[in-house]
Amino acid sequence: MISGKGKISGALTFAVLFATMAFGCFGYLSTATIHAPIITEVYYDTYLKGDTGGEFIRIHNPTGSSINICGWQITDREGVITFPEWADINAGSGLYLAYNATAFYDELLQKADFEYGVDSDSTPNMIIDGGLKLANTGDEVILKDNEDETIDIVIYGNSMYAGVGWTGTPVKDVSEGVILERDRNETTGQYEDTNSFADWDDYRIYVVGQSHFPYVTFNFNGNVTVFTSPDSSFNEIANAIDNAQESIFLNVYQFHNFYLMDHVIDAIERGVEVKIMLEGDPVIGIDDEERYIANETVAAGGEVRFMINNGSRGIHDRYAFNHAKYALIGNETTIVMSENWKNTGVPTNNTFGNRGWGIIINNPDVTNYFCEVFFEDWKPASKDSFPFTANDSIYGNKYGGPPPDFVPDRTIPTGNYSHPFDSESISGEFNVSPILAPDTSPCVFG
Structure with missing residues (x-):
């Protein structure tokens, strides 16, 4: 502005938690x-x-x-x-x-x-x-x-x-x-x-098309649960899914774990609304395991969408990758973690897997914030939000089911890790500041 007559968000990175x-x-x-x-x-x-x-x-x-x-x-x-x-x-x-x-x-x-x-x-x-x-x-x-x-x-x-x-x-x-x-x-x-x-x-x-979520901090008295992977991540996530009564909204880069899928499908069958958002072009491509999980989820009555990119059809993804890793259970539980829902990230057997961490935040204001983020990314009217579609006229089964002869390998990997860290529930007063890339990450790391 000149005086007188003369006048530059997603994908979730992590959540910072502090006790006229x-x-x-x-x-x-x-x-x-x-x-x-x-x-x-x-x-x-x-x-x-x-x-x-x-x-x-x-x-x-x-x-x-x-x-x-x-x-x-x-x-x-x-x-x-x-x-x-x-x-x-x-x-x-x-x-x-x-x-x-x-x-x-x-x-x-x-x-x-x-x-x-x-x-x-x-x-x-x-x-x-x-x-x-x-x-x-x-x-x-x-x-x-x-x-x-x-x-x-x-x-x-x-x-x-x-x-x-x-x-x-x-x-x-x-x-x-x-x-x-x-x-x-x-x-x-x-x-x-x-x-x-x-x-x-x-x-x-x-x-163009990216979100502009503000940097905010939520203060509340309540409880959170912290957990590590491979030690206790599977049990904590499975228990949260089993306790869902109304909805499960999951945004994750990759989903390969069949045993987590079983819990999700059980939730759908008891009437829980399930929506899953996935990356449509991960670095190694979409595996048949993920196509199988998407197919089974949709067949059971859930919804699955992929964030895709296809410049030749005028479809440009809003983010380089949908790299989120969070789940919303009902209207007051938010799970944020560092790992994908894969056999290595959330291993069924805790003697094997990646080192990772997660947190379960029980607060409706935090969950509402992430719910707004989820539906901003999910929105079907956006050209880069593509539904699971079998035998699509353009994409075939890229965003559909696996080949007809695909047989899921339900082998549970094991290892030698002694899994010494149990999950822990902590009660008290908390300040929770969600950090989204690209929306608010420059405010913290700029």
């Missing part, structure tokens, strides 16, 4: 004494063929009052788009301006506030002069008020802009599918505003 003014169209006041709207997102290098159709810009009102922005403009010094006379931006809110509102909804699953490139649906149109098309290699996005004064600006890539409202070098250009997004102060949560590239130099890369 409104302004008319011709009555805008000088920005020397107030804050004003700022540009917070620019999406210029899109996945869409032809690129421009997917572009969008977001502006935000950081003030405590609604502002009338009739006659305000956004320009790249070539094309100009102007807000209609009735346009307002509410206090603390933002407006999405999409070149193509239908394409915007298809990508973000939300409606744009204005459309400025084509008239694709009923979204209100901005007034267009010359058209606004952002170059992938470098450009400017300039917000001006109704008196043609520069209010905010962002320049990126190879832009040679040297005018009012910007200091220093342009913001580095981003890759295809990445939104250029303004950084927030980690302490106040407010957008940075120094009129320089520093405002946009975030640790996080904002891929």
